[in-house]
Amino acid sequence: MPAHGKGAHMSLKPVLDQIDSDLDAAMERLFDLLRIPSISTDPAFKGDVDRAADWLVSDLDSIGITATKRPTTGHPMVVGHVEGNGPHVLFYGHYDVQPVDPLELWDRDPFDPAIEETPKGRVIRARGASDDKGQLMTFVEACRAWKAVHGEMPCRITFFFEGEEESGSPSLIPFLKENADELKADIALICDTGLFESRAPAIMTQLRGLLGEEIVLTGPSKDLHSGMYGGAAMNPIRVMSRVLANLHDDTGRIQVPHFYDGVPDLPPEIKAQWDGLGFDYAGFLGDVGLSKPAGEQDHTALEMIWSRPTAEINGIKGGYTGDGFKTVLPSKVSAKVSFRLVGQQDPHALREHFREWVKTQLPEDVTAEFHAHGASPASQMSTDHPAFEQTRAVLGEEWGEEAAFTGCGGSIPVAGYFKTYLGLDTMLVGWGKDDDQIHSPNEKYDVESFHKGIRSWARILDAIR
Amino acid sequence: MPAHGKGAHMSLKPVLDQIDSDLDAAMERLFDLLRIPSISTDPAFKGDVDRAADWLVSDLDSIGITATKRPTTGHPMVVGHVEGNGPHVLFYGHYDVQPVDPLELWDRDPFDPAIEETPKGRVIRARGASDDKGQLMTFVEACRAWKAVHGEMPCRITFFFEGEEESGSPSLIPFLKENADELKADIALICDTGLFESRAPAIMTQLRGLLGEEIVLTGPSKDLHSGMYGGAAMNPIRVMSRVLANLHDDTGRIQVPHFYDGVPDLPPEIKAQWDGLGFDYAGFLGDVGLSKPAGEQDHTALEMIWSRPTAEINGIKGGYTGDGFKTVLPSKVSAKVSFRLVGQQDPHALREHFREWVKTQLPEDVTAEFHAHGASPASQMSTDHPAFEQTRAVLGEEWGEEAAFTGCGGSIPVAGYFKTYLGLDTMLVGWGKDDDQIHSPNEKYDVESFHKGIRSWARILDAIR
Structure with missing residues (x-):
């Protein structure tokens, strides 16, 4: 030109x-x-x-x-x-x-x-x-x-x-x-x-940065019949549910120790700029059938997705998942969990904190294996x-x-x-x-x-x- | 003869x-x-x-x-x-x-x-x-x-x-x-x-009797990208984890209201007979790589499997479960749950109590569908x-x-x-x-x-x- x-x-x-x-x-x-x-x-x-x-x-x-x-x-x-x-x-x-x-x-x-x-x-x-x-x-x-x-x-x-x-x-x-x-x-x-x-x-x-982790929990050494062992044998899905349920507290805050190390407060001028964008909050969630932001309740949805870290469960699988019903008490369950990172959060340190936090929640008889899936800072x-x-x-x-x-x-x-x-x-x-x-x-x-x-x-x- | x-x-x-x-x-x-x-x-x-x-x-x-x-x-x-x-x-x-x-x-x-x-x-x-x-x-x-x-x-x-x-x-x-x-x-x-x-x-x-239920929870109306929506959109696996984690309290007792209606105490003479059987408790769990009975902590493992009711998660599936990693925020997750029943527990009444109990735990934006899979009394x-x-x-x-x-x-x-x-x-x-x-x-x-x-x-x- x-x-x-x-x-x-x-x-x-x-x-x-x-x-x-x-x-x-x-x-x-x-x-x-x-x-x-x-x-x-x-x-x-x-x-x-x-x-x-x-x-x-x-x-x-x-x-x-x-x-x-x-x-x-x-x-x-x-x-x-x-x-x-x-x-x-x-x-x-x-x-x-x-x-x-x-x-x-x-x-x-x-x-x-x-x-x-x-x-x-x-x-x-x-x-x-x-x-x-x-x-x-x-x-x-x-x-x-x-x-x-x-x-x-x-x-x-x-x-x-x-x-x-x-x-x-x-x-x-x-x-x-x-x-x-x-x-x-x-x-x-x-x-x-x-x-x-x-x-x-x-x-x-x-x-945002990204940290991906896969957890595999093993309880019994093989799949069991829930009639024969149900009640007596520790079910790893029960344990996985507890671990995943503990990821967030009731206000949406993530409970892994040290998770918020390096998370900055949003500078007031940036917050003002974002608040002025005219973001369609209702439409953003309404487009996908939702009505209420699910993250930390002291932040707006735009802050949740642009400036706040997250923990999401991307996949879970264990036991019988086909058609019909099978009264199995499974040996293993796996879950894929990812964290979106902001500011100075260190993905490698956080991976260790997460693994340690999972391990402290395991009862006797349940062991964890972890698989790393990528780690990048914000x-x-x-x-x-x-x-x-x-x-x-x-x-x-x-x-x-x-x-x-x-x-x-x-x-x-x-x-x-x-x-x-x-x-x-x-x-x-x-x-x-x-x-x-x-x-x-x-x-x-x-x-x-x-x-x-x-x-x-x-x-x-x-x-x- | x-x-x-x-x-x-x-x-x-x-x-x-x-x-x-x-x-x-x-x-x-x-x-x-x-x-x-x-x-x-x-x-x-x-x-x-x-x-x-x-x-x-x-x-x-x-x-x-x-x-x-x-x-x-x-x-x-x-x-x-x-x-x-x-x-x-x-x-x-x-x-x-x-x-x-x-x-x-x-x-x-x-x-x-x-x-x-x-x-x-x-x-x-x-x-x-x-x-x-x-x-x-x-x-x-x-x-x-x-x-x-x-x-x-x-x-x-x-x-x-x-x-x-x-x-x-x-x-x-x-x-x-x-x-x-x-x-x-x-x-x-x-x-x-x-x-x-x-x-x-x-x-x-x-x-024991058996009650089988499948729960399907739906959050967003479609699978979402966890980068785009993570933090703001309610993840149904997070909700399912909480529901399943609440099935048992820390002592292994099942928390569904009215669950224990109709569960008899074991008559002392039967308990004595069972205690006299020489059941190999260590071997029973040891054979499948376990060491500690996982059920109600005030009962023996034999009582847990013969005379006590249970709640077991037989299968769970949601999100991406293939090889590698996919940062999806899934629309749906399903779990198969079964209950072993004893005494006069009524499977049909219990199915209703269970569904009601699940529903009371759902946040806005998450809905449940239930599929019945068999109901028989003890x-x-x-x-x-x-x-x-x-x-x-x-x-x-x-x-x-x-x-x-x-x-x-x-x-x-x-x-x-x-x-x-x-x-x-x-x-x-x-x-x-x-x-x-x-x-x-x-x-x-x-x-x-x-x-x-x-x-x-x-x-x-x-x-x-």
Whole structure:
């Protein structure tokens, strides 16, 4: 844009026009990627995750970007480079997806994407449509349009795609350490977040961390008949219930010792800003059939999800869970528990406190095993880099609403790792909506999100170059 | 036996010899029945349950007994009649079996029976080997031997086989009501119990009842992302954990209101008899890796399983339970809970008390659905019929240890129904051992149980004719 003092020889307008006219082809490309069931948590899909990485290498190659699939001890990374002038951005997205169960709740094959007309507009329906293949491709398509119109990219870009985000990113830190020189840039861009209230563009500057733990309790050495042993043998589900019931007190406060170490009070000016956002509290819970915030009763729902830590039970299984009834007294029960972390909460210290706290509650005859599932601290972005204010300005132009700096209940640990291992600030922007059903059956991504998302990236690249 | 004043033309000795020489063939017949996966709780096996009924009709026919498969709204009953002199016994067994999961814990296909040599002797390994196909066939084989040797049965017999015992016998009461005249006899015999401490013959005269309930709790209307909603949305697993944790207080006492209505104190003379049995308390729990009785702390383990009511969680499932981790905040969680009942506890009243008690613990935003899974009161047998003492005497001869009148932690509701709907007293004898792993992976039945069981029934029929 000439107003930014950049040469008219690479103007934005024809790039946006190219994006508009190429939209159907861009969706076809996204569909190709969505058809690959790249579920990273399930070893059965290892070959598919690999195939998705190959697809990305080939797609980058089709716009003249040399990219390589880089092996790790888990799933591969994809790294590509575009040399050039101006600032150097590192773009990150993930090409793995969540599992699809319960499959019976899907209205169509999660890996057979389709455009569906809905009362709220056209959507792309598939696992990963929003999280994160569709979002990732908004950036790639913006680059494709820029290249098609101007024959080159507007700035220096490193593409960095991960295949393990949905399974705790076990290879990420080693990879960042080993390839720090190659991955260094001026700023990192991540497209894995959403619009504020599904309408206003948002730059997320505050993200929660995540700690995942699986507890397996064993009582009797084998499954027993509850007629023969019921009453006399300790049932591990009874013990697990007590442990999980003790996670929260009656006011929603989490009872693991030292849990609140490092949890900051919300600064009054941020609280005032959030209170002024006009957040639709009733709609937020009402959309999912609820009416009352379930967390710490001395905080608002927005504070609960943006600035307060949580403990959630993500899954539990033990004994007979099939049709009908079986009077078994089970040997084992397992539960998956995760904690969203804020401020300076230390996930590694907290894992130890949690395990110790569980163990102190076990009666004689019940033993616990623990399995670690990822640990990342919360992130608080610095917004000093000029890209933040530049981006805020152009996003307002694209979406017709002022962009806000917001918080986020989710965890995007990679932003923290970029700071720690590459020294990079990260700007998190994304086009997801609250009803995208990510991690749930019938995930979708609005065609509007995809289209305006591509246009937004074109604007951002133009603004920061 | 001449000593009983019965004719030498139908003496017992050649029948016992015939049983000994026919044992291998008898096991082959049992194997045929064990190969049919007649799992009554799982609709996928409906055809197999039916096939097991056909097999029994055909097997009874092979010893000259006219039997028919009788349709119900669920799985069929099999009824056969032998006319004759002397007392009229109604023999009951069930031909359906428990589900087999977790299948991966079986060392062989549960429906491919085999004789295995073990340190404790030869065993028949298969689902249903002990519960109840093997036990049921001990009676049939005794009749077959009697018929082979003497050309007729020693007394009048009605055979009555059920295919729904493991799924709460939904058709049993209607069938008993509709066919009460046809099923009437002098006494009922059931072979679905075990030896005392795997060694001494036992006639069970006290059985617990059973109430089964499934609770499904719903929080949010769909599965949510715990990053987006964690902290603010009520997690139904958290609520279920609290409900289940409240089932017992710290002393093991069950906290459902009115639960103990109708629970009698154990008469001192029975308590004295049980205390004198030399029950191996340490071994009973030690065999399954436990050390401390988990029930009401003011009762012995034998009292807990024979004379005290229980509440057990038989299964629980909610959220993501696959490999790896998924940060879902689930919409639903379900738990299967069963109660063993004693004395005059009323299962129907208790079901209502339980549901009410669960509902009072639910916060706003969480709703409960309940599914009923069977309700039978406890049974206390009258031992007035002379068959009880006659049987006690001949069992001692077969097993070399005095037979005892015992209690049982399990539930055999049919005994109560025979009293209510047919006016019959029931004599419960059986040859199972504590390590038969009924309802668990790797179920087995000792060849000794099968062989001596057949001989025992030959002796009992001889004694009571």
